[in-house]
Amino acid sequence: MLTYSMEDRGSLPLYEYLYRCIRRDILSGALAAGERLPSKRTLAEHLRLSVITVEGAYAQLEAEGYVYAKPKQGFFVCPVQQTPEPPRPAAIPTEKPAPVWKVDLRSNQADGSRFPAATWARLTRQVLSEGSFLTSVPHQGLYALRQAIADDLHAFKGMSVSPEQIVIGAGAEYLYMLLAQLLGPKTVVAVEDPGYPKIRQVYGKCGAVCRPIPLDRQGMDPAVLAASGATAAHLSPNHHYPTGTITTIGRRQALLQWAEEREATIIEDDYDSEFRFAGRPIPALQSIDTHGRVVYMNTFSQTISPSMRMGFMVLPPQLLERYRRELGFYACTVPVLEQHVLARFLSGGYYEQHLSRMRKEYRARRDAVLAAFQASPFAGRVTFSEQGAGLHFLLRLDTSLDDETLRQKAEGLGVRLAFLSEYAAVPREEHAHTLVVNYGGLEPERLADTTALLTEVFSE
Amino acid sequence: MLTYSMEDRGSLPLYEYLYRCIRRDILSGALAAGERLPSKRTLAEHLRLSVITVEGAYAQLEAEGYVYAKPKQGFFVCPVQQTPEPPRPAAIPTEKPAPVWKVDLRSNQADGSRFPAATWARLTRQVLSEGSFLTSVPHQGLYALRQAIADDLHAFKGMSVSPEQIVIGAGAEYLYMLLAQLLGPKTVVAVEDPGYPKIRQVYGKCGAVCRPIPLDRQGMDPAVLAASGATAAHLSPNHHYPTGTITTIGRRQALLQWAEEREATIIEDDYDSEFRFAGRPIPALQSIDTHGRVVYMNTFSQTISPSMRMGFMVLPPQLLERYRRELGFYACTVPVLEQHVLARFLSGGYYEQHLSRMRKEYRARRDAVLAAFQASPFAGRVTFSEQGAGLHFLLRLDTSLDDETLRQKAEGLGVRLAFLSEYAAVPREEHAHTLVVNYGGLEPERLADTTALLTEVFSE
Numbered sequence: 001m002l003t004y005s006m007e008d009r010g011s012l013p014l015y016e017y018l019y020r021c022i023r024r025d026i027l028s029g030a031l032a033a034g035e036r037l038p039s040k041r042t043l044a045e046h047l048r049l050s051v052i053t054v055e056g057a058y059a060q061l062e063a064e065g066y067v068y069a070k071p072k073q074g075f076f077v078c079p080v081q082q083t084p085e086p087p088r089p090a091a092i093p094t095e096k097p098a099p100v101w102k103v104d105l106r107s108n109q110a111d112g113s114r115f116p117a118a119t120w121a122r123l124t125r126q127v128l129s130e131g132s133f134l135t136s137v138p139h140q141g142l143y144a145l146r147q148a149i150a151d152d153l154h155a156f157k158g159m160s161v162s163p164e165q166i167v168i169g170a171g172a173e174y175l176y177m178l179l180a181q182l183l184g185p186k187t188v189v190a191v192e193d194p195g196y197p198k199i200r201q202v203y204g205k206c207g208a209v210c211r212p213i214p215l216d217r218q219g220m221d222p223a224v225l226a227a228s229g230a231t232a233a234h235l236s237p238n239h240h241y242p243t244g245t246i247t248t249i250g251r252r253q254a255l256l257q258w259a260e261e262r263e264a265t266i267i268e269d270d271y272d273s274e275f276r277f278a279g280r281p282i283p284a285l286q287s288i289d290t291h292g293r294v295v296y297m298n299t300f301s302q303t304i305s306p307s308m309r310m311g312f313m314v315l316p317p318q319l320l321e322r323y324r325r326e327l328g329f330y331a332c333t334v335p336v337l338e339q340h341v342l343a344r345f346l347s348g349g350y351y352e353q354h355l356s357r358m359r360k361e362y363r364a365r366r367d368a369v370l371a372a373f374q375a376s377p378f379a380g381r382v383t384f385s386e387q388g389a390g391l392h393f394l395l396r397l398d399t400s401l402d403d404e405t406l407r408q409k410a411e412g413l414g415v416r417l418a419f420l421s422e423y424a425a426v427p428r429e430e431h432a433h434t435l436v437v438n439y440g441g442l443e444p445e446r447l448a449d450t451t452a453l454l455t456e457v458f459s460e
Numbered sequence: 461m462l463t464y465s466m467e468d469r470g471s472l473p474l475y476e477y478l479y480r481c482i483r484r485d486i487l488s489g490a491l492a493a494g495e496r497l498p499s500k501r502t503l504a505e506h507l508r509l510s511v512i513t514v515e516g517a518y519a520q521l522e523a524e525g526y527v528y529a530k531p532k533q534g535f536f537v538c539p540v541q542q543t544p545e546p547p548r549p550a551a552i553p554t555e556k557p558a559p560v561w562k563v564d565l566r567s568n569q570a571d572g573s574r575f576p577a578a579t580w581a582r583l584t585r586q587v588l589s590e591g592s593f594l595t596s597v598p599h600q601g602l603y604a605l606r607q608a609i610a611d612d613l614h615a616f617k618g619m620s621v622s623p624e625q626i627v628i629g630a631g632a633e634y635l636y637m638l639l640a641q642l643l644g645p646k647t648v649v650a651v652e653d654p655g656y657p658k659i660r661q662v663y664g665k666c667g668a669v670c671r672p673i674p675l676d677r678q679g680m681d682p683a684v685l686a687a688s689g690a691t692a693a694h695l696s697p698n699h700h701y702p703t704g705t706i707t708t709i710g711r712r713q714a715l716l717q718w719a720e721e722r723e724a725t726i727i728e729d730d731y732d733s734e735f736r737f738a739g740r741p742i743p744a745l746q747s748i749d750t751h752g753r754v755v756y757m758n759t760f761s762q763t764i765s766p767s768m769r770m771g772f773m774v775l776p777p778q779l780l781e782r783y784r785r786e787l788g789f790y791a792c793t794v795p796v797l798e799q800h801v802l803a804r805f806l807s808g809g810y811y812e813q814h815l816s817r818m819r820k821e822y823r824a825r826r827d828a829v830l831a832a833f834q835a836s837p838f839a840g841r842v843t844f845s846e847q848g849a850g851l852h853f854l855l856r857l858d859t860s861l862d863d864e865t866l867r868q869k870a871e872g873l874g875v876r877l878a879f880l881s882e883y884a885a886v887p888r889e890e891h892a893h894t895l896v897v898n899y900g901g902l903e904p905e906r907l908a909d910t911t912a913l914l915t916e917v918f919s920e
Contacts, residue, residue: 016740060739063848065678065708081713083748092622093781095598112594121588124797128581134572134765138555162552170630170769170793177637181665201789205641207667218525248525253541279520280476288543305594307796309630321553329661333630335798336767337584388523 001038001046002031014049015056022057026066026077033079037067102414103450108241108272108391108438109306114361116354120304123344124337133337141168141312141332142339148346149312156352157270159287159296161314167323170333171309172271172299173202178330179267179295179313180206182323183232190230192220194423194431196241196271199234208232212425215240219247222254232265233258238273238282242394242423242436244386252285259293265319270298274355276389277363292316300342303355310334310342362391362440368447369439376451378458391440394420397433400460410457417457461498461506462491474509475516482517486526486537493539497527562874563910568701568732568851568898569766574821576814580764583804584797593797601628601772601792602799608806609772616812617730619747619756621774627783630793631769632731632759633662638790639727639755639773640666642783643692650690652680654883654891656701656731659694668692672885675700679707682714692725693718698733698742702854702883702896704846712745719753725779730758734815736849737823752776760802763815770794770802822851822900828907829899836911838918851900854880857893860920870917877917 002022009017025031038046040054047054058075061067067075127133140146146163153159169175176199183189185207191200193212200210211228213220219237233255237247247255259266268285276282286296299311315323332339345351370384373395381398399406403419410417420434421427442450462482469477485491498506500514507514518535521527527535587593600606606623613619629635636659643649645667651660653672660670671688673680679700685693693715697707707715719726728745736742746756759771775783792799805811830844833855841858859866863879870877880894881887902910 019740056739063706063739064742065706065710065712078708078710080710081717083713092624092777093784095600095624098598109596115594117591117594121593124588125585128584131577133581134575134577134767136569136766138558140555164552164555170634171791173790174630174634174793185667198789205787207645246523246525248538250525250538250540252525253543257541279516279523280479282524306596306791307594309791309793309795317552324553327665329658330633331631331766331769333634333769333793335769335795337798338795 002043004047006047006049015053015060018047018049018053018057019060022061023064023066026061026080027083029082031077033077035077036073037075037077039074099416101416103446103453104416104441105435105437105439106416106418107441108302110302110358110391110440111361111443112305112307114358115305116350119350120341120345123341123348123350126344127337127340132340133335135336137332137336137339139328139330139332140164140166141334142336142343145339145343145346146312148343152346152351153284153296153314157281157287158283159314161286161296165314165316165320166312167315168310168312168332168334168339170311171301172269172297172311173198174309174333175297175299175311175313176202177206178323178327179297180208181327182319183208183265187232188228188230190220190225190228190233191425192235192240193425194243194420195236195425197423199269200425203234210425214426214428215243215245217245219245219251220255222251222258225255226258226262230264231262232267234267234269235285236269236271236273237285238268238270239276239389241272241390242386242392242418242420244388244390244394246282247285252288256285256289256291256293260291264293266294268294268296270296272302272390273298274303275359275362275391277359277366278388286314289316292318295319303351303358304342304345308338310338365439365442365444366393368444369437369442372447372451373454377455381458392436392438395435395437397435397458399433399458403432406457413453413456415453415457462503464507466507466509475513475520478507478509478513478517479520482521483524483526486521486540487543489542491537493537495537496533497535497537499534559876561876563906563913564876564901565895565897565899565910566876566878567901568762570762570818570851570900571821571903572765572767574818575765576810579810580801580805583801583808583810586804587797587800592800593795595796597792597796597799599788599790599792600624600626601794602796602803605799605803605806606772608803612806612811613744613756613774617741617747618743619774621746621756625774625776625780626772627775628770628772628792628794628799630771631761632729632757632771633658634769634793635757635759635771635773636662637666638783638787639757640668641787642779643668643725647692648688648690650680650685650688650693651885652695652700653885654703654880655696655885657883657885659729660885663694670885674886674888675703675705677705679705679711680715682711682718685715686718686722690724691722692727694727694729695745696729696731696733697745698728698730699736699849701732701850702846702852702878702880704849704854706742707745712748716745716749716751716753720751724753726754728754728756730756732762732850733758734763735819735822735851737819737826738848746774749776752778755779763811763818764802764805768798768802770798825899825902825904826853828904829897829902832907832911833914837915841918852896852898855895855897857895857918859893859918863892866917873913873916875913875917 004021040051044051044054068078069075146166149166150161150163180203188209189203190211190213193214203210211230213224286294295313297313383396385394403421418436421431424431464481500511504511504514528538529535606626610621610623640663648669649663650671650673653674663670671690673684746754755773757773843856845854863881878896881891884891
């Protein structure tokens with residue numbers, strides 16, 4: 001007869017403790033396969049338990065397949081493997097803490113401290129009080145948010161799009177995944193070289209084949225693109241990161257012609273285009289696309305906060321139909337609360353106010369950085385370029401040191417640098433000795449220190 | 461000389477209006493390629509504008525590649541294609557509004573009205589007031605949330621996992637995508653048949669090959685699995701949707717042995733396992749995995765709200781290393797605000813309180829639905845099964861009508877039904893005439909109407 005000391009059960013319910021005791025005996029082999037368990041009544045009397053307690057334990061054992069019932073005969077032990085040793089906890093690789101830098105010129109994130117957090121919090125409280133944050137939204141995203149995005153694109157980028165064309169997603173990387181799935185497996189995607197490495201990484205992980213196309217001063221060369229065999233091209237025609245290149249109107253027209261003739265897709269990634277310091281915003285390629293070949297995409301991670309993954313894409317009619325047919329089953333990945341708040345942040349004008357303030361702020365910051373560098377001991381050995389937009393500029397250094405040596409030297413001094421060569425898929429000599437100086441997080445009060453540290457890094 | 465009526469500019473700045481006029485003339489061919497623009501001073505005098513205004517317009521035209529500068533000679537028109545006609549807006553397929561049903565037995569969503577929205581809103585306000593919702597988080601997700609999830613898994617599922625093993629993501633579908641990328645292209649994934657069709661859809665879209673394996677009453681047959689050539693298996697051993705099958709301990713051991721021998725991966729998808737009405741929760745397969753072959757995953761969409769896409773996976777050590785090496789570049793897709801709130805919702809005990817309340821609620825709801833059906837005119841023609849857990853049970857109908865006829869008849873009466881056959885990858889006779897009755901949203905006051913409508917649907 002099964003005998004267990006029910007006093008040892010601690011805080012467990014009686015039935016659960018009994019279930020655990022019998023389970024242990026089955027797993028250890030003390031109760032062999034085919035053996036019959038005592039009847040509920042017998043065991044209950046033996047252990048001074050209620051029949052209901054034994055019933056509960058037997059039911060759980062049966063549900064998990066430790067025992068099986070034969071009508072009118074009772075419960076029998078199932079064949080299971082004996083597991084003498086308890087599982088040993090395996091070694092878990094620990095997470096590396098993010099290193100702390102004295103100066104970080106590599107992070108291209110906007111300065112979060114300038115974000116109107118109070119306004120955002122107020123709008124969030126508003127949505128919370130209305131209780132609509134638990135309702136479900138269409139798979140393409142909250143309609144009010146898509147309307148607000150369409151309005152913003154119309155007012156500030158000269159684009160005429162319908163909310164129906166917009167798909168909301170949890171950041172650029174997620175949208176790249178959807179696009180890779182939409183284009184289909186093995187699609188050859190032309191990407192800009194140099195370019196943001198994550199674009200190549202995500203497409204590669206999603207089964208697309210990336211063909212890096214070298215950029216010249218006008219953008220991607222349509223002849224090289226045509227020869228590449230690509231049927232899709234991922235471009236940043238309005239402000240390329242990190243070279244700052246703006247694709248000229250002649251090139252835009254030629255790229256669109258390529259897409260029409262090849263029935264190819266152009267993905268216009270408008271990352272980092274908001275902070276243009278002189279003149280008006282560059283009109284989107286999408287706005288001159290008469291044949292529905294351009295997908296426009298952008299994210300709010302850069303302009304609002306990287307802590308909120310929110311982006312969107314605008315699909316041309318034919319691709320929209322394919323999206324709904326093939327990928328329409330995907331639920332929207334952005335929480336409804338954030339979608340409501342962003343819709344109000346956009347339609348209330350707070351977003352463009354914020355951008356306008358930040359453009360001034362970053363322009364001042366950029367001017368201060370350039371002035372400090374031009375007054376530094378290394379001024380005679382550097383040339384600047386691409387400083388018209390974005391939160392970075394290029395700094396070409398006259399040096400005999402290679403990029404890797406410079407990088408290590410900098411890290412030894414607590415300085416994190418980014419090099420143009422890191423963005424290249426195919427290394428070329430013209431990329432060497434060129435720093436991508438991301439000054440978005442470089443507050444004025446840290447400029448003197450930064451210049452002094454860079455002087456040491458650049459010394460030979 | 462270029463002559464434009466500056467009075468027609470509306471609210472545009474002068475420089476922008478001038479830029480638009482010249483751009484229009486270049487695109488129409490009125491200004492031909494190679495033509496020289498008047499000097500800034502000459503045009504300024506001619507149009508009674510300041511030189512700075514003309515400079516602004518020329519700079520914008522140059523930035524966009526409409527004109528180019530020759531040193532000391534001025535600006536010249538670039539070759540561009542003439543675009544006589546303005547782009548016609550293409551027809552956008554409209555979104556179909558979600559149909560409104562009198563009775564919806566297909567939606568497997570929990571009843572959102574019972575969610576403690578006030579508590580959630582209070583915790584959200586708390587996080588907002590602390591201002592930490594704009595800081596960035598590690599790529600695997602907020603550490604405090606991963607700790608809270610690890611604690612919950614330990615307390616309520618008997619699992620020992622470290623927060624380092626946990627990856628937070630924007631819902632189950634997104635996590636399926638990451639897993640497909642982690643397993644690698646062309647991986648053959650065994651899936652349960654019948655089973656949740658989205659699992660097959662997502663894996664398929666991510667380049668994996670799905671092999672449906674028929675389920676028997678104990679779960680997936682390891683012999684059939686071994687013969688399938690799969691190197692991964694996606695399982696719901698603790699409560700399969702929609703059949704309710706619990707994989708027996710014998711099968712669990714055999715499945716683990718298969719994974720060890722084949723060096724295969726088992727994905728334990730614990731969707732819908734929280735609402736078990738009798739006995740204790742079924743221990744996770746992950747908790748008896750001594751060789752690190754099991755990925756455990758679950759989502760809060762079902763238990764909290766589908767409007768918040770939040771899920772997580774627990775990676776065994778070897779896969780965790782591979783994840784960090786190959787996919788560690790992906791930023792976390794869940795906003796930081798929701799991560800903080802969920803962490804507090806879990807560690808404050810609100811989550812398990814909510815589950816415990818809902819288990820009672822759903823148990824009562826299920827009993828009421830079963831009682832009403834058993835007292836209905838169709839009682840003699842139906843048999844119920846799998847009513848021990850989840851928010852659904854199976855109802856097998858003795859009928860001469862096929863599933864499609866039943867479905868259409870129901871829709872005509874405003875009733876939305878789900879059939880077991882819809883979950884089958886390979887149709888089998890045993891799946892026919894079986895409804896998946898999702899009663900989560902069926903309030904008691906609507907039971908009489910529902911029964912009357914079903915009586916009409918089931919009549920022959």
